[in-house]
Amino acid sequence: AQSVTQPDIHITVSEGASLELRCxxxxxxxxxxFWYVQSPGQGLQLxxxxxxxxxxxxxxxxxxxxxxxxxxxxxxxxxSVHWSDAAEYFCAVGFMNRDxxxxxxxxxxxxxxx
Amino acid sequence: xxGVAQSPRYKIIEKRQSVAFWCNPISGHATLYWYQQILxxxxxxxxxxxxxxxxxxxxxxxxxxxAERLKGVDSTLKIQPAKLEDSAVYLCASSLDPDMNTExxxxxxxxxxxx
Numbered sequence: 001a002q003s004v005t006q007p008d009i010h011i012t013v014s015e016g017a018s019l020e021l022r023c024x025x026x027x028x029x030x031x032x033x034f035w036y037v038q039s040p041g042q043g044l045q046l047x048x049x050x051x052x053x054x055x056x057x058x059x060x061x062x063x064x065x066x067x068x069x070x071x072x073x074x075x076x077x078x079x080s081v082h083w084s085d086a087a088e089y090f091c092a093v094g095f096m097n098r099d100x101x102x103x104x105x106x107x108x109x110x111x112x113x114x
Numbered sequence: 115x116x117g118v119a120q121s122p123r124y125k126i127i128e129k130r131q132s133v134a135f136w137c138n139p140i141s142g143h144a145t146l147y148w149y150q151q152i153l154x155x156x157x158x159x160x161x162x163x164x165x166x167x168x169x170x171x172x173x174x175x176x177x178x179x180x181a182e183r184l185k186g187v188d189s190t191l192k193i194q195p196a197k198l199e200d201s202a203v204y205l206c207a208s209s210l211d212p213d214m215n216t217e218x219x220x221x222x223x224x225x226x227x228x229x
């Protein structure tokens with residue numbers, strides 16, 4: 001069955017530290033991959049996406065993600081976090097079948113220590 | 115360009131009452147999704163439309179939830195009767211074409227509280 005796993009429910013990092021949020025998927029082929037961010041009371045904003053080509057994808061706000069086919073992963077990274085990055089982050093996967101639906105992980109809440 | 119519009123932003127109803135949410139997708143977007151996001155969880159797909167046809171409604175509780183997309187543009191999601199566990203944010207999203215070579219754009223959602 002198709003699934004998306006974000007193993008970390010909460011992550012706390014210090015401001016200025018590096019960040020990596022994990023995402024794994026289960027699917028028989030290469031899916032479309034997305035990372036969204038959701039601030040409290042706000043809608044979902046797309047950070048970056050991968051459809052094909054270069055497996056290292058650059059996004060907005062200094063984020064990047066790397067698609068690793070062998071590990072079925074699409075981890076989100078940022079070299080130096082800012083207090084404004086505190087939010088909930090969702091990995092989402094689009095599956096290329098007749099349904100073409102997008103499935104979300106359960107999210108990782110990022111806390112930033114001053 | 116205008117984004118995905120949803121209304122109302124907030125709704126409080128008593129259990130067993132009915133409620134309806136409205137979504138206007140981005141102009142020209144063929145695919146429309148309704149997601150339910152319970153507090154502390156990721157969005158769960160309820161129903162997906164391709165133009166005015168249903169592509170996937172496997173996770174829609176059909177005994178109480180219904181959705182339609184007349185003329186392949188606006189969509190409404192209805193709950194009748196509501197239960198306490200329906201309290202959630204209901205997100206509408208749209209994407210450009212069936213090939214899925216674009217991301218989904220989300221509205222700000224409707225926060226439903228059932229008391």
